[in-house]
Amino acid sequence: MNDTTDRTTGAPTRRDYMKYGGTVVGGGLLAGCSDLAGQNEPGSSDESDGTYSVTMAPSGTVEFERPPENVFTILPHHADMALAAGHGDAVSSMMYNPAYNDTMWNKFLERLPGVSVDWADLPGTWDPDREFLYELDSDLHLADPAYMTNMPSWTREDTAEIGEQVAPWFGNTLSNANKEPGAEWADDYEYYTLWEIFEKVAKVFQAEERYEALKAVHSEMLTTIEADLPSEDERPSVAMIILIQGEESMYTYALNGPGFLTAHTRPLGAHDVFADVQTESTVDYEALVEADPDVVLCLAGMSESRHVTKTRERFQNDPVTESVTAVENDRIHTQGGRNQGPIMNLFQTEMTAKELYPDTFGEWPTYTDGPYPEIPEDEQLFDRQEVADIINGNN
Known part of the structure; x- marks a missing residue:
């Protein structure tokens, strides 16, 4: 049975609006628009159709129509980047100890007027099964798929399935100490500085001006x-x-x-x-x-x-x-x-x-x-x- 249409109404499903590996993420599923739309530069909007693409290893190039509103994370560096890009509310899950990270980050954010996070009750569990990610139904997995396969329950094939059926992956974690990826990722991996990763994440959220200012x-x-x-x-x-x-x-x-x-x-x-x-x-x-x-x-x-x-x-x-x-x-x-x-x-x-x-x-x-x-x-x-x-x- 073809799963690109709703089985009862024939209406387009998530798979009609989202493809992985260089095609579109967005459509009617992702709300919001960018003040920076129309910029025909790497990582920004294509003037012909309003989409924009962002490239980062190991995920490659992902195209978007609008910034994501429902974002999966594993570790807090990506969540911090979403917050810095002005989209902290998009962080809707965190696999590593959200209560701890909520406490830690808010100790620092106390000194930034009007800035805080509310991560303590986010859904998350270390080494989740695939069904958990299906249930989360995120717009974007702001996480490193190579890092995900360090967990016992995950293979590259599993991340590919979730990337196709739910939402793409876009993140880089092994640049934390330039750690070796698994052999299956060796040809796809690159290392970036913290601020290089943030630049790319900011482009995902169409927040280049915030990136440049910070x-x-x-x-x-x-x-x-x-x-x-x-x-x-x-x-x-x-x-x-x-x-x-x-x-x-x-x-x-x-x-x-x-x-x-x-x-x-x-x-x-x-x-x-x-x-x-x-x-x-x-x-x-x-x-x-x-x-x-x-x-x-x-x-x-x-x-x-x-x-x-x-x-x-x-x-x-x-x-x-x-x-x-x-x-x-x-x-x-x-x-x-x-x-x-x-x-x-x-x-x-x-x-x-x-x-x-x-x-x-x-x-x-x-x-x-x-x-x-x-x-x-x-x-x-x-x-x-x-x-x-x-x-x-x-x-």
Whole structure:
């Protein structure tokens, strides 16, 4: 039986309006229109028929008629990008811990007037079955299909089926640390910076002007930071970690490695004491003592389970770690969301600049609880109201 028409009315179904791999997504199913329609440039509208195409590995080229309104996500970097593009309400599902991400992001968004997320109750489950995606019936899977096939229940054939029968895939996640894709994706994969991915996602939502404005804020901040960075021999040694509960050990994470996970630390050029240790592996307390970092950065340190105060207390009260330079000098600081999008990246770059170089960029307040701390206006590395206005379309 042909499934491109409704079986009872003969009316066109979703499959009439949506095709994958270089054809149209949209029609009457996706609401909204773009102020940028008519631009005959890569990734924007085709003057002949009003469609526009966007290309990103590993999905290839996808064409749209209108920005999607019902978007599936896995990790928060893509959701952050939708929010930054002014389409945060389009995020309708999140497969990785939406309640945690809601809490984490809102701690930062507290400082952007009129900007917040409501992710806590989004439907989502890790390694969902295909039926779950059929039930979600999304307009777009803003997610990396190669990353999806890292889950036990998914194959490339499964993502192809969902891309054809429900909605296309468009996202890139393995650029988080330039990780190797599965063999079946090797010929289709490319790596991008965080802001390159955001540029493409912004085109999906026809929000190029928001992208350009936020990119300018980011570039100005990096220019300020790079101009004032101390010489290499004056930069601190740093360990980025997550303390393992109930053990005298910790996970270590790259500070200057490739990918968007380090997009906020790499530009700061500090010395990674565990640069020779494979990222996401474990070391014990003795290794930390031997490395003796000037600063310890605690990933997810604003979350309840991995709170920075717990790490401070354990290190301060342990006879092995109490002599570490970072512990003695009270330089154990929090980090935020690891899978950052552009909004989180702006905040985390400012945060980390202050944590590593307080004499240059202003001191980071010792974080104990609550939202991202208030920073005096003359010590802010980017303008909160300007960013909020860009996201809200008021610039």
